[in-house]
Amino acid sequence: MYGSFRLVLQVLSAQLLCVWVLGSELTFELPDNAKQCFYEDITIGTKCTLEFQVVTGGHYDVDCRLEDPEGTTLYKEMKKQYDSFTFTAAKNGTYKFCFSNEFSTFTHKTVYFDFQVGDDPPLFPNENRVTALTQMESACVSIHEALKSVIDYQTHFRLREAQGRSRAEDLNTRVAFWSIGEALILLVVSISQVVLLRSFFSDKKTTTTRVGS
Amino acid sequence: MVSVRMRSCVLSVLLLNVFYSVVSSLYFHIGETEKKCFIEEIPDETMIIGNYRTQLYDKQREEYLPATQGLGMFVEVKDPDDKVILSRQYGSEGRFTFTSHTPGEHQICLHSNSSKFALFAGGMLRVHLDIQVGEHANNYAEIAAKDKLTELQLRVRQLVEQCTRLTEERDEAERQLKHIKRGFHCDFCREERP
Numbered sequence: 001m002y003g004s005f006r007l008v009l010q011v012l013s014a015q016l017l018c019v020w021v022l023g024s025e026l027t028f029e030l031p032d033n034a035k036q037c038f039y040e041d042i043t044i045g046t047k048c049t050l051e052f053q054v055v056t057g058g059h060y061d062v063d064c065r066l067e068d069p070e071g072t073t074l075y076k077e078m079k080k081q082y083d084s085f086t087f088t089a090a091k092n093g094t095y096k097f098c099f100s101n102e103f104s105t106f107t108h109k110t111v112y113f114d115f116q117v118g119d120d121p122p123l124f125p126n127e128n129r130v131t132a133l134t135q136m137e138s139a140c141v142s143i144h145e146a147l148k149s150v151i152d153y154q155t156h157f158r159l160r161e162a163q164g165r166s167r168a169e170d171l172n173t174r175v176a177f178w179s180i181g182e183a184l185i186l187l188v189v190s191i192s193q194v195v196l197l198r199s200f201f202s203d204k205k206t207t208t209t210r211v212g213s
Numbered sequence: 214m215v216s217v218r219m220r221s222c223v224l225s226v227l228l229l230n231v232f233y234s235v236v237s238s239l240y241f242h243i244g245e246t247e248k249k250c251f252i253e254e255i256p257d258e259t260m261i262i263g264n265y266r267t268q269l270y271d272k273q274r275e276e277y278l279p280a281t282q283g284l285g286m287f288v289e290v291k292d293p294d295d296k297v298i299l300s301r302q303y304g305s306e307g308r309f310t311f312t313s314h315t316p317g318e319h320q321i322c323l324h325s326n327s328s329k330f331a332l333f334a335g336g337m338l339r340v341h342l343d344i345q346v347g348e349h350a351n352n353y354a355e356i357a358a359k360d361k362l363t364e365l366q367l368r369v370r371q372l373v374e375q376c377t378r379l380t381e382e383r384d385e386a387e388r389q390l391k392h393i394k395r396g397f398h399c400d401f402c403r404e405e406r407p
Contacts, residue, residue, distance in 0.1 A: 024238055024239040024342075024343065026239075026251050026342075026344065027251060027252040027253065027254075028249070028250065028251050028252070029250050029252070036241070037241065037242070038239055038240070038241050039239070039240050039241065040238065040239050040240070110252060115239065117238075134365075136365060137364065137365055137368065140365065140368040140369060140372065141368070143372055144368065144371060144372060144375070147372060147375040147376065147379070148375070150379060151375065151378065151379060154379060154382055154383070155382075157386075158254065158382060158386055161386060161389075161390070165389070165393060168393070
């Protein structure tokens with residue numbers, strides 16, 4: 001009986017360890033005039049962070065809106081390139097966040113977002129964790145946390161670099177088209193000028209009025 | 214003997230929970246003929262695990278229930294050179310895995326295989342999706358059990374994986390920067406990679 005009680009206790013503690021987790025990090029395409037919403041079920045008291053960044057497209061901005069289960073807007077920003085929002089869930093239920101490109105007529109955008117819910121799960125469950133962490137272990141934990149933020153920063157720098165590259169390529173294409181267009185116009189104008197000038201000096205077969213008898 | 218049974222029971226509960234929580238995370242709605250694409254920047258020789266679960270709106274019960282068996286999702290993955298590396302149909306709930314052979318932006322597209330418009334009844338399909346890249350896809354409990362590591366060793370292994378990921382991403386960014394510094398950016402230049 002004692003054995004089964006211990007088993008139940010261990011099962012319960014194992015269950016507890018698995019409740020939270022998960023961060024979702026996605027990069028998706030948002031077509032023009034479109035709105036894309038994502039939903040997540042969050043329990044009360046969980047600390048969550050939403051970060052987003054526009055990677056390619058147009059003026060690299062997007063509208064973002066975060067609502068709680070009752071529809072109250074927790075976060076709303078228009079035409080933002082990059083932002084980070086942290087909140088603690090005050091209610092149980094489905095939280096919804098939407099990205100909107102409805103203000104744009106023909107540019108489709110690529111948006112990256114990272115939605116972290118709660119803390120990371122422990123590395124593996126330790127049924128008999130009675131002692132405190134050793135100095136080595138706590139140092140490892142703090143290095144792990146620091147590396148997580150380094151990875152986060154690197155992701156944002158990488159996306160910013162991709163954004164810069166996208167802008168440069170866009171400019172390159174526009175300059176190329178502009179140059180080609182201008183060269184064509186130049187050619188057309190110069191040829192037509194030459195033709196026009198020549199027409200002033202060529203013998204016209206028009207009737208000339210004879211003055212006199 | 215008894216403790217082994219207890220341990221295996223706890224472990225199975227744990228793994229079940231991990232699986233459940235992995236799939237029932239973020240979700241979004243997708244139309245019947247809609248195709249949703251996600252882009253992932255993946256370094257070389259990295260394993261990606263994608264889990265998804267679909268739900269269909271039941272008008273009678275007015276709630277989302279797990280989709281019927283006949284409904285499947287078509288998953289298509291393209292590598293940075295626009296070559297299709299995975300193109301398969303899975304059931305209403307599935308798990309797809311692939312390993313990248315080229316570093317860069319991979320595109321993962323999902324669309325439902327339903328051609329019967331009546332099936333959706335004008336509604337939307339709810340898709341729970343989770344994509345794990347590289348070291349996030351590691352199941353540390355498995356690794357610990359297989360290599361018989363202590364917690365400290367496992368923690369150090371995780372740190373090493375994180376550092377590897379950082380250096381790989383940085384190297385890839387440097388390589389791309391060099392391309393641009395040379396004055397051009399062309400998609401035909403990929404064979405210049407060492």
